[in-house]
Amino acid sequence: MTKELFVQGNEACAHGAIKAGCRFFGGYPITPSTEIAEDLAILLPKHGGSFVQMEDEISAIGAVIGASWSGMKAMTSTSGPGFSLMQENIGYAQITETPLVIVDVQRGSPSTGQPTMAAQGDMMQMRWGSHGDYEPIAISPSSVQEFFDFTVEAFNLSEKYRVPVIIAADEIIGHMREKIIIPHEVEITPRKMPKETPEDFLPFKPTKNHIPEYIPAFGEGYNVHVTGLTHDERGYPDASSPKAHSKLVTRLCDKILKNREKIVATETKFCDDADIIIASYGAPIRSVSAAVSLARDEGLKVGYIKINTPWPFPEKQLEEIAEIANDIVVVEMNLGQMVHEVERIAKDNAKVHFIPKIGGNLHKPEEILSKIKEIKKI
Amino acid sequence: MRKEIRIAGFGGQGVILAGIIIGKAASLFDGINAVQTQSYGPEARGGASRTEIVISDEEIQYPKVQNPDILVAMSHEALMKYMGDLKDEGILIIDPDMIDETEIADFVKQHKIKLFRAKATQTAQNDIGLRIVANIVMIGAITNITKVVSYDAVKEAILDSVPPGTEDKNIKAFEAGYAMDG
Numbered sequence: 236m237t238k239e240l241f242v243q244g245n246e247a248c249a250h251g252a253i254k255a256g257c258r259f260f261g262g263y264p265i266t267p268s269t270e271i272a273e274d275l276a277i278l279l280p281k282h283g284g285s286f287v288q289m290e291d292e293i294s295a296i297g298a299v300i301g302a303s304w305s306g307m308k309a310m311t312s313t314s315g316p317g318f319s320l321m322q323e324n325i326g327y328a329q330i331t332e333t334p335l336v337i338v339d340v341q342r343g344s345p346s347t348g349q350p351t352m353a354a355q356g357d358m359m360q361m362r363w364g365s366h367g368d369y370e371p372i373a374i375s376p377s378s379v380q381e382f383f384d385f386t387v388e389a390f391n392l393s394e395k396y397r398v399p400v401i402i403a404a405d406e407i408i409g410h411m412r413e414k415i416i417i418p419h420e421v422e423i424t425p426r427k428m429p430k431e432t433p434e435d436f437l438p439f440k441p442t443k444n445h446i447p448e449y450i451p452a453f454g455e456g457y458n459v460h461v462t463g464l465t466h467d468e469r470g471y472p473d474a475s476s477p478k479a480h481s482k483l484v485t486r487l488c489d490k491i492l493k494n495r496e497k498i499v500a501t502e503t504k505f506c507d508d509a510d511i512i513i514a515s516y517g518a519p520i521r522s523v524s525a526a527v528s529l530a531r532d533e534g535l536k537v538g539y540i541k542i543n544t545p546w547p548f549p550e551k552q553l554e555e556i557a558e559i560a561n562d563i564v565v566v567e568m569n570l571g572q573m574v575h576e577v578e579r580i581a582k583d584n585a586k587v588h589f590i591p592k593i594g595g596n597l598h599k600p601e602e603i604l605s606k607i608k609e610i611k612k613i
Numbered sequence: 614m615r616k617e618i619r620i621a622g623f624g625g626q627g628v629i630l631a632g633i634i635i636g637k638a639a640s641l642f643d644g645i646n647a648v649q650t651q652s653y654g655p656e657a658r659g660g661a662s663r664t665e666i667v668i669s670d671e672e673i674q675y676p677k678v679q680n681p682d683i684l685v686a687m688s689h690e691a692l693m694k695y696m697g698d699l700k701d702e703g704i705l706i707i708d709p710d711m712i713d714e715t716e717i718a719d720f721v722k723q724h725k726i727k728l729f730r731a732k733a734t735q736t737a738q739n740d741i742g743l744r745i746v747a748n749i750v751m752i753g754a755i756t757n758i759t760k761v762v763s764y765d766a767v768k769e770a771i772l773d774s775v776p777p778g779t780e781d782k783n784i785k786a787f788e789a790g791y792a793m794d795g
Contacts, residue, residue, distance in 0.1 A: 241637040241647070267653070351653035411676055412633060412649040414640040525674035600675050 238417040244382040244408040245312075247415050248338060249274035251386030252310055254421050257336070258284035259309035261298030263291055263317060266350040267406040268340035271312040292317035296324040296337070303335045304461060306426065306452025308390055312338035315357055316347060319364070325399055326365030327463045329487060332439070332447060334393035334426075336386070338402040340409040341568075343595050352595025353406035355517055358572040361401050362546055368484050370491035372396065372498060373546040375403040377520040379413035385543070391424040392498065396490055397446055403545060405568065407518040407597060426450060433457045439483075440468040445490035491547050500543035501552045505531060509538035511607055512560040512585075514553070514577055516542040519566045519598055526603035537607055548576045557584035562610050564588045566598055614670060616761050617678040620751075621663040621695045622687030622711075627748030631685075632664025634752055634770045635762055639668045641773070642766035648676040661691040668761050683759055685751060687733065689713055701725055704759060708733045708751065729758050736789050746786035749775075753790020764791065 240250070248271050252260075260275040276286045284307075289295040295311045302309035313321065318339045328335060343349025344356045357364075361373045372392050376382040385402060393400040429436045429449040438459050442448045451457035460470040465480045473479040491498065505527060506512055515523045523539050530537040540556050542549060553576075556563060563585045565574040574589045581587050590606050592598050618635065622628040629651050636649035651664040665678040683704045686692035689712050696717065699705060702725045707714075709730040721728050731754035737747040749771065756767045768784065775783045 239641055241633070241640050241649075407650075407676070410650065410653065412636055413647070413673075413676075521674050521676050528674065597675070597677060599679070 237419055239414060240417065241412055241414050242379065243270055243410055243412050244376070244379045244404065245270035245340065245410065246274050247379045247383040248312070248386045248402070248404070249278055250415070250417055251383040252336070252390070253278050253282055254417065255308065255387040255390035256423055257308045257310050257390060258282065259299065259302035259307040260284070260311065261287045261289050261302065261309070262295045262311040262313065263289055265314045265317050267342055267409050268312045268314050268338060270409070271338055271340070292320040293324065296321040296328070299335050300324060300328050300331070300333050303333045304453055304459075306455075308334070308394070308426070310336040310338065310390075312340065314340050314342045314350075315344040318357055318360065322360070322364040326367060326369065328399040329365065329369040329371075330463055330483075331461050332397040332487070333399065334397050334450070335399050336389045336393055336402065337399055338386070338404060341403065341405045343593065349595050351406065353518060353568060353597070354593060354595065355403070355405055355519075355568040355572070356593075358403065358545055358567070358569065361403060368488060370488045371401060371546045372398055372491065372544065373401040373403045374500075374544050375517040375542070376408050377517055377541065379408065379411065380415045382408055383415050383417065387421050387423075391422070394424040394426060395446070396494065396498070397450070398491065401546075403517060405518050406595075426452075428452075428455070429457065437468040438470050439466060441486060441490070444494055445486050495547045496551065498544060498547055499549040499552065501549050502541040502543065503538065503556075504541075505538035506540065506556065506559055507538070509536050509560055511535075511537045511562045511564060511610060512556050513537065513539040513564045513566055513603065514542065514556065515539065515566040516545055516573065517568075519568060519592075522598040522600050522603060523566050525600035526607070529600055529604050530607050535607060535611065542573070545573055548580070550580050553577060553580040554584075557581040560585050562586050562588060564590060564603070564606060564610070566590045566603060568592050568597070615673070616668045616683065617681045618666045618668065618683040618685070618755075618759075618761065619663060619678055619681040619695060620666075620685040620687070621661060621691035623691060624660060624662045626662070626687050627745065628662050628687060629664045630774065631748040631752050632666050634767065634774050635755065636666045636668075637773060638762040638766040638770035639666075642769040643763050645670045646673045648673050650677060661688070661694045663691065663695055683755070683761070685755060687711055687747065687751060689716075692717065696720060699724065699726065702727065704729065706731055706751070706754060706758060708747070710735050729754070731758075731790065731793050733790060736793070737786060740789050741782055741786045743782055743786075746783060749783050749786040750790035753787040754793050757791045757793065
């Protein structure tokens with residue numbers, strides 16, 4: 236049965252996790268993400284799952300990695316300070332190709348910053364926070380319904396590509412209440428068990444599109460060696476061979492980069508005839524869409540692109556935007572992070588402008604409109 | 614038509630729940646759109662607490678309140694803190710027993726504010742015998758005065774939101790508020 240609820244974004248996330256098949260949460264409560272943990276502490280036991288409050292975020296993600304290898308769909312939720320603590324183990328999840336979901340409900344930062352205020356200051360930490368070369372997936376909701384939908388999608392992407400997927404949320408989307416529709420059934424990517432016998436099975440051998448699709452759970456009879464060291468297709472360490480390292484890490488990146496078009500998601504509105512296009516993601520989209528409505532009311536040719544997957548960056552989609560528009564305006568709640576990606580892609584095809592915002596509040600639609608007018612010299 | 618509502622009081626009066634109930638009534642039972650947000654942090658306990666609801670029959674883009682069409686004040690401190698950006702000719706609903714009206718007379722006159730008085734706390738105490746349902750009495754008054762949500766939808770939303778076993782008292786409180794002439 237379809238269900239309608241009027242809930243906070245964080246509650247919607249918890250419902251999405253349950254619907255996606257998540258049966259393990261390991262975490263440490265932190266504002267403004269705490270309601271996700273609170274709700275899953277209630278919901279998981281009712282669905283045969285487990286909730287563990289860990290002593291900190293380092294152990295939280297450790298527990299989630301372990302749960303995933305025991306066959307569970309697993310997640311954690313946090314905010315900036317906790318996300319920083321998780322970085323080493325995020326790299327471990329990357330090299331061990333462990334499917335899991337991390338929700339980062341971003342708040343004012345750095346450090347303890349503004350626990351109850353919104354920001355998008357962790358976007359580059361999502362990209363580069365752990366050490367070494369790797370390609371993350373991050374998806375960013377801009378409504379309570381999307382927080383539900385994207386949580387389901389995050390689990391599916393993590394299973395499909397065998398990577399940690401980060402939900403780049405923020406305090407505004409986490410805490411505001413809107414109606415959500417929970418469908419009776421959602422599309423779920425199931426964990427694939429190997430078909431070969433334990434003797435013949437290679438757990439880290441790519442079987443399709445650079446991805447090793449089959450993951451035996453611990454205890455199923457497969458001798459799986461899981462290590463953060465550079466390893467061969469059996470999973471055994473091979474840490475001093477330049478060839479083995481290059482092969483493994485290149486493949487880890489390729490499984491995202493060469494599947495980029497299947498992963499990325501963007502939405503455009505009013506772009507066809509636009510000479511100014513606004514690029515944004517997450518909560519600020521709400522201000523951007525309002526500003527574009529105001530601009531169109533005044534007859535100004537303005538459109539916007541909503542980036543649902545900041546990582547991997549939707550390069551082709553932004554190239555197209557730069558072809559159409561003379562000017563691109565990037566709107567984000569930080570002092571400049573994703574704007575650098577837009578500049579990298581736009582090159583000389585469009586002039587890139589930026590409206591920064593820190594302090595915790597959303598951009599006001601009027602602020603964006605006045606930037607549009609400044610560009611148009613009105 | 615977009616309507617911006619702000620309800621403010623002191624922590625513990627249940628203003629946040631009042632906001633959730635109105636948002637729920639609009640979005641789940643009246644079939645229009647609503648976004649509810651609230652104050653967090655130290656101000657949510659003891660001091661001035663507030664919730665904001667945007668209601669519209671169109672898609673709600675910007676989710677925050679900029680200039681409320683309707684301000685509801687259940688404490689004097691909250692009224693003084695949040696009154697400033699009420700729209701000209703906007704609706705102000707106060708609980709008169711909690712407010713020193715001499716301090717707002719000039720503002721009301723200057724901005725042509727439509728002032729309504731709803732004795733929510735006194736009604737909750739005397740008629741229902743429960744001071745804590747003052748927020749639900751106030752919801753009744755808001756429903757009657759502003760018509761932004763329907764009587765039936767609010768009743769459904771209250772039943773969907775209050776703890777089991779307290780439905781009768783809460784519905785009685787809502788009806789007492791709805792019956793006030795403001």
